[in-house]
Amino acid sequence: MMRYEERLKTKNIVHPKFSLCCMKGKVQLPAPKKTPKLLFDLFTRKDSSSPDFMKEIRNYNNMFAFTSMGGKIDHSVNNVHLDHRLENLRLKLIRKRNSDARTYNLPSASKVAAIIVRDLDMETDKRDIIVETRSGLLQRIDELHPLYLPMQYPLLFPYGEDGYHRRREFNMILKGRKLTQQFTVDAFIMIEALRTKFFRLHQKNLRIESYVTLRTELSKGQLSSSAIGKRIILPSSFTGSQRYSRENFQDAMTICTATGFPDLFIIFTCNLRLPELDRLFEGFGCKPEDRPDLVSRIFKIKLNMLIKDITKDMLFEKCRADIYTIEFKSVAFRMRIYYYEIKQYYDCRYISPCEAAWRIFGFDIKFREPYVERLPFNLVNQQIVVFCDEDVVDDVVEKASLNHTKFHAWFEENKVYPIARHLTYAQFPTKFVFKTDSREWTIRKSGRSIGRFFYVQPGSGELYYLRVLLTFVKGATSFKDIRTIHGVLHPTYKDECYSLGLLDDDKEYIDGINKASR
Secondary structure (H helix, E strand, C coil): CCCHHCCCCCCCCCCHHHHCCCCCCCCCCCCCCCCCHHHHHHHHCCCCCHHHHHCHHHHHHHHHHHEEECCCCCCCCCCCCHHHHCCCEEEECCCCCCCCCCCCCCCCCCCCCCCCCCCCCCCCCCCCEEECCCCEECCCCCCCCHHHHHHHHHCCCCCCCCCCCCCCCCCHHCCCCCCHHHHHHHHHHHHHHHHHHHHHCCCEEEEEEHHHHHHHHHCCCCCCCCCCCCCCCCCCCCCCHHHHHHHHHHCCCCCCCHHHCCCCCCCCCCCCCCCHHHHHHHHHHHCCCHHHHHHHHHHHHHEEEEEHHCCCCCCCCCCEEEECCCCCCCCCCCCCCCCCCHHHHHCCCEEEEHHHHHCCCCCCEEECEEEEEEEEECCCCCCCCEECCCHHHHHHHHHHHCCCCCCHHHHHHHHHHHHHCCEEEECCHEEEEECCCCCEEECCCCCCCCECCCCCCCHHHHHHHHHHHHHCCCCCCCCHHHHHEEEECCCHHHHHHCCCCCCCCHHHHHHHHHHHHH
């Protein structure tokens, strides 16, 4: 069931369309079989054992599951009775206990959550527990395999059907309370595993290097690119990575620079005790934590209404910019630093059901308006080139020489558009839009955007001084134009910065004193 506020923003308000559930009808799923009467009665409180069953539903599910998400060992129990149908199975615990228990302890919250610890095997994607038959052979199924879900959640998929079925009148997945929480978290972990798996498996293939280095290697007769460049780890486009957080923080600071310091700092929390929510969950016969999907969707509706009140309806007068970030309540854990970025991303990460649902729906974690255009720049022939191990160096160099970067395209547009010559590189996105397919800037027809340079450390030499100059120089058509001021071509970017009085050091003051004393 979708709410009217979740409709797509179209002109047709009489017949609204939705995308959150089925991607506007692109996803078609078969209908499931009828729920077995015993499970239906237990899930709907029509059986006398229903209260005890729902309270221990995760334990009941684990009794029948063919896989396991992990567990705590109770050493006080030495004798375990196994059902005769399970006597041909053996469980193997592969997690080692060599971590700090204070850092990797279990949460005390009543809701179900996942903690990913650093001893995750990045090569084989092993779970904590694997099932082995008496023959000694291991059968491993990828988490995205359709049969993984019925093996992990037999109570939710009693017929052993795959998890991709349409749910109508009675949806067992949403009626499982704590088992629903576990399912939601597990589903998100599966998605995250696929995302990180892509980068992990392509680490040996993807490389980056400067254009001039590739040309130098080509002149030496180097034909293979497998020994050139540095590996790519988790890019800034990967939600949650360090680069993602750092780039978004710098985007926010750029907006503050362009529009001024924030006037309002609003903390908008998810209040589960709202009267309408009480009535809703009472009707479903569950608690809010048992339906993280509904909590996330309702909070997203409330958040959108708040943003609309402020930005569109001008609740606090005209709004120049708005920025928000979504945070999820979790227990406090220390993050340890490891050289392998993917392990560091996973290490001791706490994932709550609400965060899992929010991320599965694809809701924004960080939002900003206006849009920030990230502007790369480089010294002569120092632009970054991305390539694969198997690429031939000659082909990589030729392709890189034909493709304009945003920076090089800025030079070209300054030759064509008179209006462009009155803009700095940072101001360019306010009037122009960069087209990735044609690799060129075109005049902006709608929308707002702010330009931001990538951060460069002051100790980076000429690249840092180039960045300083780009905040002042307008209409440059070449690298020489940037180093030219009042008709004088300076040998370095640092010299030009010095001539413009942009270097705040003792030498500048000493020269000023010497000139004044003459």
